[in-house]
Amino acid sequence: MQWQIEFLLFVILIIAALVALGIRNLLAAVVTLTIFSFMAALIMIYMGALDVGFTEAVVGAGVVGIFNVVAIFKTSRKSCD
C-alpha cells in the first residue's frame, strides 16, 4: 500500500492541472488550482518534506486562492481566449 497512495495523489494532481488549464469558468479554475496545490502539498508530506508541504498547503491552497478570487471579481468571470 505504499506506492498506490502516491500514484493516486499523482493522478489527482495531473487531472486537476488539466482541468484547471481547460475549463472556461475562471472561478472553477481557481478551485481546481487549489486542489492541485493541496495534492502537491500531500505529495511533499508523503515524501517526508514536512516543512515544504506545510508551506505549500498554507500558501498555495489558502492565500493564493483568495488573491485569485479577488482578481477574478475585479475583472471578468469567463475566459475569452
Added chain:
Amino acid sequence: MKSQTDSPIIEVAARGLAPVIQLIGIYVFFHGHYGPGGGFQGGVLLAAGVLLLRMAVGFENSQVQVPSRKTLILCSVGALIFAGTGLVALLMGGNFMDYAHLPVPGMEAADIRYYAILFIEIGVTMAVMTALISIYDDLLGT
C-alpha cells in the same frame, strides 16, 4: 465585495472560524522551534484569518482587527526587527545575525542563540502577515 454579505451562515461561520485559524497560526509560530512551522507559515495563517473576515463581513466592518492604513507600517516594523537583530549583532563585533554577540547580560551564548531566533521569527511573522493583508487591500482597490 465591499458590502456586507446577505447570508448569515457565512458571516457567523467566518466570525467563529477566524479566531481558531489565528490561534493555530500562533501555535505554528511558537512551535517552529521544535517541529515544522515557523514565522512564515504562522504569519500566513494569521493573515488568512484576517482575510477570511475581510471577505465575509465586508471591508469596512473588518477594519477593527487590522486597519488598512497600518498594515504597511507594521510590515516595516517587522522588517526592522528582523534586520535590526542582525545589525545589533554586527555592531557588537560579530558577524551579521551572529546571535551569540547580542548584548544580553547574564546569559550563555547558547541561550542567547535560542531566544534571539524568536525575535527573528516575530519580525518575519509581522512582516508576512501585514504584507499579505496589504496586498489584499490593494487588490480590492479601496
